[in-house]
Amino acid sequence: MTLRPETLLRPMPGGLYCPAGDFWIDPTRAVARAVITHGHADHARAGHGAVLATKETLAIMAARLGARFAGASQALAYGERVGIGGVDVRLVPAGHVLGSAQAVVEKGGARVVVSGDYKRRRDPTCAAFEPVACDVFISEATFGLPVFRHPPDADEIAKLLLSLSTFPERCHAVGAYSLGKAQRVIALLREAGYDAPIYLHGAMRKICALYEAMGVPLGDLRPADEMLAAPLTRKMLAGAVVVSPPNALNDAWGRALGDTVTCFASGWMRVRGRTRQQVELPLILSDHADWDELTATIAELRPGRLWVTHGAEEALIRWSRAQGVPAEALSLAGYDEDETGESGEAPP
Ligand SMILES: [Zn+2]
Numbered sequence: 001m002t003l004r005p006e007t008l009l010r011p012m013p014g015g016l017y018c019p020a021g022d023f024w025i026d027p028t029r030a031v032a033r034a035v036i037t038h039g040h041a042d043h044a045r046a047g048h049g050a051v052l053a054t055k056e057t058l059a060i061m062a063a064r065l066g067a068r069f070a071g072a073s074q075a076l077a078y079g080e081r082v083g084i085g086g087v088d089v090r091l092v093p094a095g096h097v098l099g100s101a102q103a104v105v106e107k108g109g110a111r112v113v114v115s116g117d118y119k120r121r122r123d124p125t126c127a128a129f130e131p132v133a134c135d136v137f138i139s140e141a142t143f144g145l146p147v148f149r150h151p152p153d154a155d156e157i158a159k160l161l162l163s164l165s166t167f168p169e170r171c172h173a174v175g176a177y178s179l180g181k182a183q184r185v186i187a188l189l190r191e192a193g194y195d196a197p198i199y200l201h202g203a204m205r206k207i208c209a210l211y212e213a214m215g216v217p218l219g220d221l222r223p224a225d226e227m228l229a230a231p232l233t234r235k236m237l238a239g240a241v242v243v244s245p246p247n248a249l250n251d252a253w254g255r256a257l258g259d260t261v262t263c264f265a266s267g268w269m270r271v272r273g274r275t276r277q278q279v280e281l282p283l284i285l286s287d288h289a290d291w292d293e294l295t296a297t298i299a300e301l302r303p304g305r306l307w308v309t310h311g312a313e314e315a316l317i318r319w320s321r322a323q324g325v326p327a328e329a330l331s332l333a334g335y336d337e338d339e340t341g342e343s344g345e346a347p348p
């Protein structure tokens with residue numbers, strides 16, 4: 001029996017639902033059975049009966065949500081297949097953050113790929129996106145406008161290194177989301193040859209330790225909080241790199257750092273007017289595909305149809321249709337709308 005690919009996954013108020021297998025992908029409310037693409041808060045929530053994800057994503061969920069984040073959990077390695085109610089599910093790398101996966105859902109010769117969040121450029125902290133031919137490709141569109149073209153990462157890291165050598169007496173406070181972006185900034189600095197200690201806000205330490213335990217070396221990391229406790233050690237942060245959640249830089253914690261060059265690592269730094277006034281050194285580093293990466297991916301996959309979700313859908317839909325790929329918006333609420341940045345990359 002052939003199955004129409006469009007019926008394999010259905011957009012519902014709680015997320016994407018697979019009726020044939022009775023499971024959800026990244027549900028926004030507690031469900032009996034969930035497949036989770038990655039650990040960002042808007043995709044990975046607590047309270048599901050059973051969770052299927054990569055072992056890295058399960059570890060991230062346990063670290064952020066507590067050991068009892070789900071009734072049961074099952075780790076699936078990249079490329080490994082599992083049958084759920086007669087539906088084949090496999091996870092392949094999405095290149096977004098450590099453990100991030102696309103969910104490949106198949107039944108009766110129909111294949112749907114849910115990319116979750118993804119990017120195509122190299123990231124030393126996670127496995128690279130793997131293209132999978134499919135009938136339906138579900139793409140995010142966080143940066144789905146031609147104005148979004150992220151520059152090479154090395155150029156952004158070079159800006160930070162130049163500032164460090166120009167202002168050796170000022171602390172460089174880098175605002176970066178605690179899952180993914182922080183570790184990527186640190187790994188890119190290390191690749192560029194920066195081997196001094198990097199100081200971490202308390203909120204960063206657990207996930208950085210988890211990355212290291214999962215085989216992503218981050219070099220000499222030290223707690224910033226203890227340095228801030230005494231004037232003598234506080235002085236040692238002058239000229240050092242401190243990585244912190246973006247919000248902390250605007251409160252008492254950030255002020256305690258003294259004379260700082262405030263940096264913020266985000267794809268949104270590209271857009272004039274979005275840049276916060278107090279950000280002295282914007283670093284355009286994104287964990288989401290930019291316009292060129294989105295369109296290159298669609299051109300490479302040429303899926304039977306494209307469903308576009310969370311972000312700027314319209315331009316990407318129009319572009320795809322012009323290329324002969326039928327495309328439509330998938331209305332899914334509850335992703336990347338959290339302005340605290342907890343969700344990964346909300347606009348500042
Ligand atoms: Zn994400």
Ligand SMILES: [Zn+2]
Binds near residue numbers: 117
């Ligand atoms: Zn997302």
